Amino acid sequence: MAAEKNNVWEMTLSRLDATMDLLKIKPGMQKYLRQPRKTLEVSVPIKTDSGSIEIFKGYRVQHNTNRGPAKGGIRYHPDVNLDEIKALAMLMTWKCSLVGLPFGGAKGGVIADPTKLSANELEHITRRYTFEIIDAIGPDKDIPAPDVGTNAQVMAWILDTYSMDKGHSVPGVVTGKPISLGGSQGREDATSRGCVYTILSTLKVMGIDSTDLSVAVQGFGNVGGNAAKILYDLGFKIIAISDVSACLYNKKGLNPFDIEDYFKKNKTLCGYSSAEELPREEIFGLECDILVPAALENQITEKNAGGIKAKIVAEGANAPTTPEADKILKQNSIFVIPDVLANAGGVTVSYFEWVQGNLSYFWTKREVNLKLRDIMERAFYETYKFSSEHKVDMRTAASMLAVSRVAEATSLRGIYP
Amino acid sequence: MLKKIECFIQPLKLDSLKDALIDAGVEGITISEVSGFGRQRGYAQGEKPNRNVKFLPKVKLEIVVDEEILDDVTKTIVKLAATGKFGSGKIFILPVEDAIRIRTKESGISAIT
Numbered sequence: 001m002a003a004e005k006n007n008v009w010e011m012t013l014s015r016l017d018a019t020m021d022l023l024k025i026k027p028g029m030q031k032y033l034r035q036p037r038k039t040l041e042v043s044v045p046i047k048t049d050s051g052s053i054e055i056f057k058g059y060r061v062q063h064n065t066n067r068g069p070a071k072g073g074i075r076y077h078p079d080v081n082l083d084e085i086k087a088l089a090m091l092m093t094w095k096c097s098l099v100g101l102p103f104g105g106a107k108g109g110v111i112a113d114p115t116k117l118s119a120n121e122l123e124h125i126t127r128r129y130t131f132e133i134i135d136a137i138g139p140d141k142d143i144p145a146p147d148v149g150t151n152a153q154v155m156a157w158i159l160d161t162y163s164m165d166k167g168h169s170v171p172g173v174v175t176g177k178p179i180s181l182g183g184s185q186g187r188e189d190a191t192s193r194g195c196v197y198t199i200l201s202t203l204k205v206m207g208i209d210s211t212d213l214s215v216a217v218q219g220f221g222n223v224g225g226n227a228a229k230i231l232y233d234l235g236f237k238i239i240a241i242s243d244v245s246a247c248l249y250n251k252k253g254l255n256p257f258d259i260e261d262y263f264k265k266n267k268t269l270c271g272y273s274s275a276e277e278l279p280r281e282e283i284f285g286l287e288c289d290i291l292v293p294a295a296l297e298n299q300i301t302e303k304n305a306g307g308i309k310a311k312i313v314a315e316g317a318n319a320p321t322t323p324e325a326d327k328i329l330k331q332n333s334i335f336v337i338p339d340v341l342a343n344a345g346g347v348t349v350s351y352f353e354w355v356q357g358n359l360s361y362f363w364t365k366r367e368v369n370l371k372l373r374d375i376m377e378r379a380f381y382e383t384y385k386f387s388s389e390h391k392v393d394m395r396t397a398a399s400m401l402a403v404s405r406v407a408e409a410t411s412l413r414g415i416y417p
Numbered sequence: 418m419l420k421k422i423e424c425f426i427q428p429l430k431l432d433s434l435k436d437a438l439i440d441a442g443v444e445g446i447t448i449s450e451v452s453g454f455g456r457q458r459g460y461a462q463g464e465k466p467n468r469n470v471k472f473l474p475k476v477k478l479e480i481v482v483d484e485e486i487l488d489d490v491t492k493t494i495v496k497l498a499a500t501g502k503f504g505s506g507k508i509f510i511l512p513v514e515d516a517i518r519i520r521t522k523e524s525g526i527s528a529i530t
């Protein structure tokens with residue numbers, strides 16, 4: 001386990017090194033960009049419901065803040081470790097840079113299993129963790145958001161703890177808040193909507209007419225579920241939806257709204273009547289035009305990549321494709337919309353939430369969605385243009401663009417003092 | 418928030434569209450007979466477009482609605498104005514600063530409902 005986890009950081013660094021070499025970035029700047037700016041490791045003691053003392057370990061890493069305050073999620077998971085958090089913080093720097101948000105990258109986490117903790121204990125962990133990192137965060141410094149194992153309620157606790165410490169309400173300190181505390185309209189399905197905009201732009205540049213196209217969606221959580229619903233509304237045929245329990249398949253098309261109702265009642269996809277049930281791995285081998293991996297990392301591997309028949313793979317999840325699988329997709333001329341681009345809608349609407357919070361002026365859902373479309377389309381076309389001009393794939397183009405902007409900002413600002 | 422829809426459709430599609438728009442909650446429509454061209458510059462499928470554009474007859478609809486029903490209205494237009502071919506038309510959506518009903522001097526949403 002530990003070796004594999006170290007790998008995430010090593011892998012992220014080796015991808016960065018390859019990108020920096022392509023960009024011919026000088027060795028000094030390369031060293032600078034490889035390092036996180038700030039790494040906090042804190043211990044988080046709480047009194048549990050049974051009255052005993054328990055100590056958790058937490059992290060907050062800010063990778064680069066030269067383009068703006070740091071932005072990134074906080075995860076609560078038993079497998080959290082510093083290498084993973086460092087890697088994810090760095091990826092946030094590239095993602096914000098690629099879509100042109102005025103943010104750097106950060107990530108945080110607490111080694112804890114929220115499924116085994118009471119709401120009370122989670123609140124204590126959250127408040128104490130917030131207190132331990134309180135000097136590092138703030139609307140102008142570093143703005144946390146929900147991630148694996150955290151949600152709007154956790155953000156509300158962070159907001160409250162931070163505000164109490166400062167003596168006044170500071171809604172801009174976190175995003176992903178409940179709407180009643182200044183959360184943004186449209187955040188719930190922002191990642192999916194952003195992903196769909198990149199798919200529509202891809203169809204446009206490939207000259208594919210969007211009528212009668214079929215889609216397979218892996219994952220039926222927030223990202224996969226909403227992506228399926230938005231695409232269904234746009235007239236795409238959703239032929240398959242899978243999650244941990246099963247892969248639902250119907251050549252004539254599924255209704256994701258209906259499946260959602262079924263899932264809410266039964267807590268599983270198994271047994272849904274208007275579809276054939278396949279083993280869940282088979283989602284990757286189905287005849288379809290568009291495949292949306294929206295579940296976990298490392299799902300498309302050298303074992304299944306060769307069987308993918310889709311023309312377009314839109315990475316709704318983070319890092320769903322292994323580097324080996326990526327080569328196979330490239331050989332088979334499959335158009336991959338890389339994760340940094342395809343799932344950047346979430347952080348984009350987080351940015352809108354931060355802007356609205358700082359202005360204390362709120363937008364309608366329609367305004368949010370139109371602004372999201374503008375940002376996603378611009379990021380897509382910039383990446384596509386770069387990829388055509390430099391004859392590199394979309395993933396390479398996205399990293400090169402993102403890293404070059406951060407390098408430029410860093411070199412313009414210079415080294416302090 | 419008030420929005421204005423300006424759309425250009427095939428004249429033959431107007432008849433079925435107007436009733437559906439009323440069902441969607443529209444409280445007023447202005448139409449005009451106009452001529453226009455799109456990407457094909459007025460040339461039919463198979464013809465090779467050149468610099469001499471052909472203006473073809475279209476109907477222009479102007480509809481001011483509340484943002485609440487905007488999506489329903491545009492969906493209705495897209496569904497009923499479609500011909501499956503080039504030249505089915507286009508919808509533009511514009512922000513409207515304000516509206517005033519002359520008789521009552523009502524303004525904003527009250528002026529259009």
Ligand SMILES: Nc1ncnc2c1ncn2[C@@H]1O[C@H](COP(=O)(O)OP(=O)(O)OP(=O)(O)O)[C@@H](O)[C@H]1O
Nearest residue numbers: 425452453454455456457475502503504505506507
């Ligand atoms: N950019 C535009 N500005 C103003 N009017 C336009 C514009 N594009 C289209 N119109 C009006 O809409 C009418 C219908 O356009 P049309 O449906 O042919 O658009 P198109 O872009 O050519 O799409 P298609 O390829 O489906 O034909 C035109 O005759 C013109 O009156």
Ligand SMILES: [Mg+2]
Nearest residue numbers: 455456457504
């Ligand atoms: Mg035309």
